Amino acid sequence: MNLILLGAPGAGKGTQGNFLVRDFGLKKISTGDIFREILKDESHPLYNDVKVIKEGKLVTDETVNSVVRYAVETSENKNFIFDGYPRTLAQADALDKIMSDNGMKIDYVVELSVTKEVLMYRLLGRRTCRSCKSIFHVSNGHETCPECGGELYTRDDDNEETVQARFEEYNTKTLPLIEHYKNKDVKYIKYVVDNKDLQPAEIHQKLIVELK
Numbered sequence: 587m588n589l590i591l592l593g594a595p596g597a598g599k600g601t602q603g604n605f606l607v608r609d610f611g612l613k614k615i616s617t618g619d620i621f622r623e624i625l626k627d628e629s630h631p632l633y634n635d636v637k638v639i640k641e642g643k644l645v646t647d648e649t650v651n652s653v654v655r656y657a658v659e660t661s662e663n664k665n666f667i668f669d670g671y672p673r674t675l676a677q678a679d680a681l682d683k684i685m686s687d688n689g690m691k692i693d694y695v696v697e698l699s700v701t702k703e704v705l706m707y708r709l710l711g712r713r714t715c716r717s718c719k720s721i722f723h724v725s726n727g728h729e730t731c732p733e734c735g736g737e738l739y740t741r742d743d744d745n746e747e748t749v750q751a752r753f754e755e756y757n758t759k760t761l762p763l764i765e766h767y768k769n770k771d772v773k774y775i776k777y778v779v780d781n782k783d784l785q786p787a788e789i790h791q792k793l794i795v796e797l798k
């Protein structure tokens with residue numbers, strides 16, 4: 587099965603994606619992770635396209651699509667979960683082509699729809715460990731990192747303005763993808779996260795029911 591996980595940054599895609607990888611044996615395609623891997627390897631065929639990231643620049647859409655194509659075509663596991671890609675209709679078209687060129691298709695689109703209130707609560711309360719990068723919510727009351735004792739801090743981009751901007755970008759650029767896939771033979775599953783106390787494991791249990 588091939589699945590796309592959609593959701594605004596902070597909706598919990600990473601956590602849910604890891605659960606689905608574990609339960610369904612999927613290969614996760616996350617462009618951020620792949621970029622980091624490529625940057626470690628100067629002999630990688632896409633290194634020169636991706637290295638602009640080191641200068642703080644954004645890679646082109648074309649490069650993002652090439653990176654995904656490369657990851658799909660070189661993976662032995664051909665059951666994919668796409669996390670954070672596609673983000674735009676143009677990328678969705680590119681992914682459709684990558685899949686059909688390889689005799690595959692997208693079977694599910696899973697949207698983790700999170701209310702702005704829950705998103706703000708989660709991200710503005712997020713504390714990151716300077717040493718081990720673990721993430722905790724301020725409501726847990728930790729003074730220092732419970733994993734390693736490191737200092738907990740608030741990331742610069744976990745502020746109201748940035749969260750608002752990312753939420754709006756998701757709504758304008760990524761939400762139209764749902765219509766795109768509804769017009770194809772794809773099962774669309776939406777899960778609304780409107781309760782800040784809801785645990786990731788509970789969401790996962792509900793998702794599994796929908797996927798079976």
Ligand SMILES: [Zn+2]
Nearest residue numbers: 715718731734
């Ligand atoms: Zn730590």
